[in-house]
Amino acid sequence: MNSMSTPFNNNTQSIGNMLTFIGVVLLHILGLVWAAQQLSITEPAVTPPSVVGVLVAPEPETKPVPPPPKPEPKPQPKPEPKPTPKPTPKPEPAREVAPEPEPVPQTAPTVPTPPAPPAQQATPAPEAPAPVTPPRTDAAHLNNPAPQYPALSRRLGEQGRVMLDVYILPDGSVGEIKLNKSSGFPRLDNAALQAVKNWKYVPAKRGNKPIAFWYVQPVSFVLNN
Template structure:
């Protein structure tokens, strides 16, 4: 019995020793530093630029031969048209007799024109007058300011002289160039008395042109 127990104890010790030895190896391997990983450098790719292939020179094209000028063809003359024959007159069956000649008519005597009657003479009109006897028409006053400024000129008035000799209307036909002289002429003539115009001895209304001069005496 004791020898069997001893054998089992020896086997057990052997197994424990193997386990301890394996554990020791494992611990020893774990304490060593891990080896550094190897760095693999990728290969460098270097490109080389090759010159483009030179194309062989192409042969020059041969010039085309110039076309020869073709001779111009002259136009052929057109044939002249033949004249058409004139149509023949149909033969007359009967001869045409000439018409009888009539004697010329007797000449017509022209009647003498009666002498034209003279147109009645237009009735004469005697124009009015501002200088007849018995009239006392005063000349226009020369404005003092016009004298100082030496204003001179002629005023032409168009006056309606009525049948009774009074002045009905006054219009300025031509100015003297100065308003003061024009107004002075109108104011004076407005009070004038005229001998009226006469038509066949009868007084009538009449438009009459009257010039009035303004002149300074040069002394």
């Protein structure tokens, strides 16, 4: 009797030792986990994963117990076929008729009235320009000498009328002179130009104010028989 109980006691003792060892290892692991959590709370740190080996006690060998014999299935009666119910037609849902929208009265768009144009000030009518009095050469105080008749033109019988454009300044002097129409004889034209450019005029006037004025001055050369 004693010889049969000794191996069983040894197995039980070895299993107890293994369980004690496993418990110690688990406690160490839990302690390490708790310490790691405390460190992560106080000061975060990144640590590499660690591998911990755990020894597992071998399970005792047990002989398999044969399963009980299965009871024979009893024949079940066949279920009678149930009559298939005829589908009842579903009533069509009532269609909802949307009410027609009430017509919105249209209002005529308001057209902004343009601002009234500013009152134009009445501009005074321009005054009519004063009449212009042409210049004169027949005043007695002018003493303008007559053009000299060229001697050669006399012998040759040259005679005619010269038309000169004369620009008379406000003081009565000749500012510019040019030939408007020739007499047909250059000697007569030149004699007229030399004489008139030194003449004095009564200047043209607009109202009572002397003005500069372009004046057409005729000069005639005629031979007396």
